Amino acid sequence: MQPLTIIMYHYIRDFTRTRYPGIKGLDLAGFRRQLDYLQSRHTIVRVRDVVAAQRGESGLPADAALLTFDDAYAEHYALVFPELYERKLEGAFFAPVDPVCHGKLLDVNRIHFILAANAAQGGDPEEISAKLDAALREAEAGWNLEPVEAYRAQWAHPNRFDDAETIYIKRMLQTALPEALRHRIAVDLFAHFVSMDEAAFAGELYMSEQQARLMQGCGMYFGSHGASHHWLNRVPREIQEAEVDRSLEFLRRIGSPVDDHWVMCYPYGGWNEGLLDVLRDRNCTLGLTTEVATALINQHDPLLLPRFDTNDFPR
Template sequence: MEKTVHFIMYHYVRDLKNSEYPTIKGLDKELFEKQLAYLLEHYTPVRMDEILAAYQKNDFSDIPENGFVLTFDDGYIDHYEVVYPILKKVGVQGVFFPSTMAWKENKLLTVNRIHFILAAVELKGSLAMKQLVADCFEEMDFYRNQGVTLLSNEELYQNLAVANRWDPGEVIFVKRLLQNALPEEIRTEIAKHLFQKYVGCEESTFAEKLYMNFSQMKEMKENGMFFGIHGYDHYWLAKLPKEQMEKDIDMALEAMDEIIDKECFVMNYPYGNYSEEVISYVKQKGCGLGVSVEARGAQLGVDNRFALPRWDCNDVYPKGEKV
């Protein structure tokens, strides 16, 4: 018997208006509390352990209809300082997916360099956004002058600057350019340069403040929270060569060994990017369930258990109207 469960995806959850970067694409703490109150009134919380057990038995009769699961990506300090106390107080399990390199090596992930570059730019207005695009063009011109073959700035902008439901084209251009459109070494160096220009903070200091540490995660695990895998370096896994993709997943599994069940772990693909090859490998490594970023309710017993859809938190009342 199939059951619908609403997996909901969160990233930053903080007191936005009083934070250093109020324009970061996150959810305000007060709004999170309102969402949780709404969900508890209209839906039923489900533990990830219960869902994994249901799949192992192939019996979903014990899963409540219209259940919900709250998931939190990337391992931000917000999850320990803001989310965890709220969930612990009301007895709801959160499911957390830290990006492993961030806490293990105290390194700032490129995805977060991009987030805070854009947040700093947004504080300065539309002219600053145009300057950021121009800076990206200038950085790429530098590498072309060094003999690196890249598409022209105009071609790259046309190919990448495709607006989605959250961001305008110029923002998507910067995100996609620095996430995966350029060779890794080049995009990392460009992101570091732009981070220094627009944010102006030493990266290891910034990382230490941005992410949870492992002792905090272990405390959360001991108090009923659930942890899964989100890769090591937050790559688009399906775009990696096979050996690099496997190494990234292996390193994440090894680092998270103390707080996951390696015989039946949950995989969360960074950027929602996966392929049959990626799914095949995580299954081989012991994955019991995977989550994606397709925005709808998950039909347990019908949907691919290794790529279950998740709503974005902006879809949830009172921010949105889909859940």
């Protein structure tokens, strides 16, 4: 048993220069301080070190930690990559194909920026949820939905990061509604609160394939985060296979070592046994979840390694 602390990052921004200070992310100065903290208490290891430990080829330091970055944001290239490169650290980046290669805005990001833009304009989440509830009442009969009150009773409960109203908006637009309906509502809300030009917005939000290739060539690691950022535990096997295969094609194009080892990072942390079969068929080496715990190499299933959130550490 070899303990490994895996840390998960998403938004890392210079909040002194952003148009959306309401995005819940880590400020660049806080990221630097957190790296100082982690380096003082851990040995930052590379993906290939973890793979070697999993294969029994070598061991990990007792204080090993792995840095992971989800969703391929532009700031991962502009801010995170230079900081890691200067410190001679490897980051493991997980890029969904459609945003990076095709400029498609993910629903999860629509939701984040709807909330942030509304807050920047002096609004509160109730303004968004009122429009959401109106859309649900309009769609209720045609989509065979439950009453709004039933959804609120199930989903409007705070967690360690968000208040009840914010969680309600996120859960309804991320998981509770049929995918086509929640996408349609998210697009309408984004146009109202943020921008009608999604392509331009996506071009600013995500890194490019060329930038990912450069990072990979300069010692960063890139693994799979699917193609469209689906909940992979809620789609049929043929979509699971297509999502994984499209991702592997992208990784090969940018030079990731998929023929020797590759890592799957589950969007939203969603997985099921069918997906694990798809990954095993394609010789996936490691899989990263959103379960909060220390990963125990050679004890945990290698395709179900837990991760801590950046908020679990001082910044």
